[in-house]
Amino acid sequence: MEVSREKTGVQDELRRIVDGLPGLVWTALPDGCFDFVNQRWHEYTGLSLDETQGDGWQTAIHPEDLPDLLERWRSILASRESGEIEVRFRRFDGEYRWFLIRIAPIHDEQGHVVHWYGINVDIDDRAIERQRVQISFGHVLNELKKPESRLRTIIDAIPTIAWCTQADGSGEFWNQRWYDYTGISWEDARGWGWRSVIHPEDLGEIIDTWLAHLVAGEAGEVEGRLRRFDGQYRWFLFRFAPFRDEAGNIVNWYGTDIDIEDRKHAEALLAGEKRLLEMVALGSPLPVVLDALCSLVDATAGGCYTSVLLLDRMATKIAHAAAPGLPSSYREFLKGRPVTCDEGPWGMSVILNTQVIVSDLASDTRWNGAGYRAVALSHGMKSCWSSPIRSLTGELLGTLTITRREEGSPTPGHQALIDQFTHLASIAIERTRNEEALTRSEAFLAEAQHLSATGSFSWRVATNELMLSEQAYRIYEFDPAVPVTFDLIAARVHPEHLPKLLEVIDRARREGGDFDYETRLLMPDNSVKYLHVVAHGGRNACGDLELIGTVHDITQRRLAEEALGKARSDLAHVARVTSLGTLIASIAHEINQPLSGIITNASTCQRMLNADPPNVEGARETAQRTIRDGNRASGVISRLRALFARKELPTEPVDLNEATKEVIALSRGELQRGRVILRLELAAGLPCVTGDRVQLQQVILNLLLNASEAMSGVDDRPRNLVIKTERDEGDRVRLSIKDAGVGFDPQAAERIFEAFYSTKSGGMGIGLSVSRSIIESHSGCLCASSNDGHGSTFSFSLPLASEVVTDTHGISTTKTTSLSDEARVVRNT
Amino acid sequence: MVKCPLISVVDDDESVRESLPDLLRTLGFAAQAFSSAEEFLASECVGQTRCLILDIAMPAMTGPELQSELTRRRQEIPIVFITAYGDETVRQRLLKNGGVDCLFKPFSEAALLDAVNAALRAA
Numbered sequence: 001m002e003v004s005r006e007k008t009g010v011q012d013e014l015r016r017i018v019d020g021l022p023g024l025v026w027t028a029l030p031d032g033c034f035d036f037v038n039q040r041w042h043e044y045t046g047l048s049l050d051e052t053q054g055d056g057w058q059t060a061i062h063p064e065d066l067p068d069l070l071e072r073w074r075s076i077l078a079s080r081e082s083g084e085i086e087v088r089f090r091r092f093d094g095e096y097r098w099f100l101i102r103i104a105p106i107h108d109e110q111g112h113v114v115h116w117y118g119i120n121v122d123i124d125d126r127a128i129e130r131q132r133v134q135i136s137f138g139h140v141l142n143e144l145k146k147p148e149s150r151l152r153t154i155i156d157a158i159p160t161i162a163w164c165t166q167a168d169g170s171g172e173f174w175n176q177r178w179y180d181y182t183g184i185s186w187e188d189a190r191g192w193g194w195r196s197v198i199h200p201e202d203l204g205e206i207i208d209t210w211l212a213h214l215v216a217g218e219a220g221e222v223e224g225r226l227r228r229f230d231g232q233y234r235w236f237l238f239r240f241a242p243f244r245d246e247a248g249n250i251v252n253w254y255g256t257d258i259d260i261e262d263r264k265h266a267e268a269l270l271a272g273e274k275r276l277l278e279m280v281a282l283g284s285p286l287p288v289v290l291d292a293l294c295s296l297v298d299a300t301a302g303g304c305y306t307s308v309l310l311l312d313r314m315a316t317k318i319a320h321a322a323a324p325g326l327p328s329s330y331r332e333f334l335k336g337r338p339v340t341c342d343e344g345p346w347g348m349s350v351i352l353n354t355q356v357i358v359s360d361l362a363s364d365t366r367w368n369g370a371g372y373r374a375v376a377l378s379h380g381m382k383s384c385w386s387s388p389i390r391s392l393t394g395e396l397l398g399t400l401t402i403t404r405r406e407e408g409s410p411t412p413g414h415q416a417l418i419d420q421f422t423h424l425a426s427i428a429i430e431r432t433r434n435e436e437a438l439t440r441s442e443a444f445l446a447e448a449q450h451l452s453a454t455g456s457f458s459w460r461v462a463t464n465e466l467m468l469s470e471q472a473y474r475i476y477e478f479d480p481a482v483p484v485t486f487d488l489i490a491a492r493v494h495p496e497h498l499p500k501l502l503e504v505i506d507r508a509r510r511e512g513g514d515f516d517y518e519t520r521l522l523m524p525d526n527s528v529k530y531l532h533v534v535a536h537g538g539r540n541a542c543g544d545l546e547l548i549g550t551v552h553d554i555t556q557r558r559l560a561e562e563a564l565g566k567a568r569s570d571l572a573h574v575a576r577v578t579s580l581g582t583l584i585a586s587i588a589h590e591i592n593q594p595l596s597g598i599i600t601n602a603s604t605c606q607r608m609l610n611a612d613p614p615n616v617e618g619a620r621e622t623a624q625r626t627i628r629d630g631n632r633a634s635g636v637i638s639r640l641r642a643l644f645a646r647k648e649l650p651t652e653p654v655d656l657n658e659a660t661k662e663v664i665a666l667s668r669g670e671l672q673r674g675r676v677i678l679r680l681e682l683a684a685g686l687p688c689v690t691g692d693r694v695q696l697q698q699v700i701l702n703l704l705l706n707a708s709e710a711m712s713g714v715d716d717r718p719r720n721l722v723i724k725t726e727r728d729e730g731d732r733v734r735l736s737i738k739d740a741g742v743g744f745d746p747q748a749a750e751r752i753f754e755a756f757y758s759t760k761s762g763g764m765g766i767g768l769s770v771s772r773s774i775i776e777s778h779s780g781c782l783c784a785s786s787n788d789g790h791g792s793t794f795s796f797s798l799p800l801a802s803e804v805v806t807d808t809h810g811i812s813t814t815k816t817t818s819l820s821d822e823a824r825v826v827r828n829t
Numbered sequence: 830m831v832k833c834p835l836i837s838v839v840d841d842d843e844s845v846r847e848s849l850p851d852l853l854r855t856l857g858f859a860a861q862a863f864s865s866a867e868e869f870l871a872s873e874c875v876g877q878t879r880c881l882i883l884d885i886a887m888p889a890m891t892g893p894e895l896q897s898e899l900t901r902r903r904q905e906i907p908i909v910f911i912t913a914y915g916d917e918t919v920r921q922r923l924l925k926n927g928g929v930d931c932l933f934k935p936f937s938e939a940a941l942l943d944a945v946n947a948a949l950r951a952a
Contacts, residue, residue: 592913596934597844600852603938607855615855622851629844 018154022219022239022256024089024099024120025158026052030113032077036154041120046092062088062096076103080113082159089120097124100258102159117157121258161236161257167250169214178257183229199225199233206238217242217250226257234261265300272296276424286310286432290322293428297421298325301414303404305381308389308425309334309346310398318398326379326403333375344372346399349386353396355418358384360407382407387418389425397429446470453553461509461537461545475531475553477523494520494528504535508547512537515549530558590636597629637769653688653801654696656725656735663700664723667708674708674719681724689733690801691778699771699782703737703794706767710741710791717790728797732780736795743792749784833859834879834949839869839895840911841887845934849882856942866890870898878906880929880948885912885919893923900927907948911936 018025019039027036034052042048045060061069065087076083082104088096099120105113155162156176164173170191179185182197189197198206202224209222219241225233240255276296279289290308297306307323307330321334334346341348344367349356358364361384367373376384381403389397400422402414410418446469449455455472459465466484473480476492486505493501497519504515514536521529535549605622608615660682664671671678689696704723711719720740728734744752753772768782775782780798787793836858838849843864850860861878863869867890869881881899885892892910899906910923910931920931929951930944 589913592934593842594844596911596913596936597842597848599935599937600845600848600941604848604852604855607852607938611855618851622848625844625847629848632844 015151017254018151021119021155021158021162021254022241023122023158023160025154026118026120027154028116028118030115032073032116044089044091060090062090064088073103077116080105080107084159086123097122099123104157104159106153106157115153115157117154117159119158119160121160121256123263160259163255163257165253165255167214167242167252169210169253172252181228182226197227199227201225210240213240214253217244223260234259235264236260269296269300272300273420273424276428280428280431283435286428287320287322289428289432290320290425291324293421293425294322295324297400297402297417301402301417303406304414305403305405306421307331307334307401307403308398309401310429311339311350311396315339315350315396330375330379333371337372342367344376345384345386346372346401349388349399349401350396353388353390355385355387357409358386359409376403379403380405383409385410385414385418387422389422389429391426391430397426400425450474453556455551455553457535457549457551459508459547460540461547463544472551475529475551476521492521492523494522496520508535508537509545512539512545512547515547518554528555529553530555587636591633594629594632594636598626598633601626601629651690652693654691654693655686655688656696656733656798657682657686659693659697660700660723660725660735663697663704667701667704670705671708671721674712676708676711676719676721679720679722681722681726683726686725686727686733687800689778689798691798695774696778696798699774699796700735700737702767702771706794707737707739707741707791710739710743712741714741714790731800732797733800734795734797736793738787738793739791740787740789741791743786743790744784746786749786752784753782833857835859835861835874835877836880836882836945837869837874837878838862838882839864839866839887839892840882840884841865842884842913845884845911852938852941853945856938856945858945866892866895866898869895875899875902875904875906880945881906881908882945883908883910885910885923886914893926896927907951909944909948 015038021038021040024041024044025036025038026034026041028034033054034049034057037047037049037052041052045052045057047056047060050056058066058070069085069087072083072085076085082102084103085101087099087101089099090096100123101118101120103116103118106115106117108114158175159177161178161181162175163171163178165171171189171194174186174189174194178189182189184193184197187193195203195207206222206224209220213220219239221237221239223235223237226236227233237258237260238255239258240253242250243252243254245251273296276289276293279292290310294306294308298304305323305325307321307326309318310320310322311317312319316339318334318337318339321331323331323334337343337347339347339350341351345356345358348366358367361367361373361376361382364373383404383406384401385403386399386401388399391397400418402410402418449469449471453471453475455475456469457472458467464486466486466489468476468478468484470480473484476484476489478484478488482488490498490501500517500519504517507513508515514534516534517532519531519533521531523529530553532552532554533549534552535547537545537547540546601622605619605626608619608622660680664678664680704721707721708719711721717740720738722738723735724738725733725735753768772782775796775798778798780796782794782796784792784794836853838846838853838860840846840849840862841864846862846864850862853860861872861874863872865887866883869875883892883895890898892908896908907929908927910920910928911934912919912931913934920933923931929948932940932944
């Protein structure tokens, strides 16, 4: 009884140890039925042992994880081996947390499973709840030393290392797993001896953390590498919690060491993948990404030398070989190699579009003719596994090839890595190619926009978000670093066009639709730009109102149009001014005909009268015909006068100085040929006259050419020609043209303006007659006078275009401008 | 009676057709007027004409064209051109091409007589 009572007490203590371990501990019968769960299980799940039994425990598993768990659990039961499962485990309050379930069997001597032991470790945030292990460690220790103790069996069997130290941190107890793993004895581990199996790089941090928690008396955890019996280090999570006596003093520390090597690997792999994807997303150059990818595979799977061979666009050659773990001689050999089955496993994997595994390169007869085998062997490679890299659409991009210094085929772990990284490589390659294509197409677009001076823009109406293309920025001359707002645009738009802009904005907000209009910008340097804007407003993919359009800088075109228009009007002007010459030629023909008749008839008449006997009848008839022809010529002149008289005079103000300068520009060639020395005496500030600028210019041109012609035979003196403008009396302006020519008979001063009166051998006198008509229709008068010396002066005076000003006395006066004569000499040689 | 040399006048202007033959007759020539080159070519006078007074610008066949046509027909008639478009370059070209003279309308009786006499001498 004594023994029995004591044994019962010890059992209770052991149970408390099991309950105190920082994990959910359970045992199950060989068939998988639970026969024990520790206190923490109850506390966490809220389920009693009864509720746990049968399928009851399944209610604590996340429904999504349950099918996998059941399958795994069945396969572990069938395999009779240890195993691990990660599942979400429901807490009593309904919250799910990730747990790592470790399961291990106990076998009898025949190898049959007699019991299953398991521990569920919270890996969700590794937070440790403070728990007090309400047991007396000394009692437990004694009991544990008894191999027959069931709890001892449990502690040894739980698939994790468990230990206990004194209050000062010196080690006192480890379960069997510790000894199995480290291979050191209790004597070597006790006290602080356990430090010898901690990785030297991690020891410092572990000791610091451990001591800090010892001082603080708080539960905690730390990660570090623990040396296995075979010298290999694996990552562990060390968790520990203090046990206090009733007075609150720490008596012992309890802890578990959980193997997290696989998780560490997974974490490292995940971090590596994340880095790779970041590189891809940030647009790192493809060779850099592929090098990083290969290095990551090499680091993850020991003994592997990974290369990614990139095909060219035609998929006929190796365009790039990434193999950071291999010497450059290996990469150089591969670069540019043609892709065929004979070239090597990588070539075959591309051609056949399947994985090619060469477990022994030296003996595989498929590559006898290939240079690759020799190169691979010379680099010490014995096996080679090539897998095709395919795009999402199935296009072959390259291969991922792993070479190893050992013979062999990929393990499932290797295969998983290969699958994962060929996928990653395909993402990287495709993304880069898309990026390149996009960059190229963007460059094309930008170039096209630049060449065509067309920018594009979009406006999200709801958010007022404006996006402008590079060229649009250039057109508006905005700082590319500054986001564009309507205020910025409005500041550029010519004030006259602001209402149009506001109207467009308003309409786009209300109804969207199409816009096509021209507008002007007023740039900060006061230059003007002409824009043609075409836009379409509608709903975008997200259903928001968006306006998308182009702005075309048509300044050059518009300026060219304006220049062309001006040139056209200049040309028309020249043609009209000079048309007097053509008109006169045609008038000359019209008049020469009857004139010819008149002279011939008169001659005939004279002869008939002189005949003996005089032919009076014939003479009368010819005289009759002479009169008729005279009338005919007169009719021509009447029609001509009517032509000018009928014309309604425009009331445009004409600056005679400007008009004269234009005429001189037109006749410069003529004046030079006539060796005329031209002097201009144009009065400054000459008021304008009102009239038809073109007709007045025709008169000036006619007078100018007449003057030039009058001097054509003059060789004994300079052919001086003076054009003078001045204010004339009675609010008039006078223009006079003075030549040094042959002059005219002062007696005939009035007759020269009659039609057909000419002092010139070839002239008909029509020009002066028409000129006088024009001047008279402008309420002016044209007159001629002989000079004191040589030549004559023709001048006309016209009334000013008066600007009527009413002074304070209500008397209308004509505002006049003060005059100061400007004399200019233009020498024509 | 001494047969007077026939002078033919070809001009589309009626004033000339009326007045010029009369003047020529008072000067002692036989004269015949035609309103177009075609009319002249169709007449019986082509062979008898000793001098042709020919207008340059006419609506259908022009003066120089009639000159070419006569050359083609081997009818070598001395030609005095007359024109209302006074232009020295045209005159020089016509003289170079075999015209006896070229008179600008209106021309004087003396100028006409000189030209006709020159033509008759050439014939």
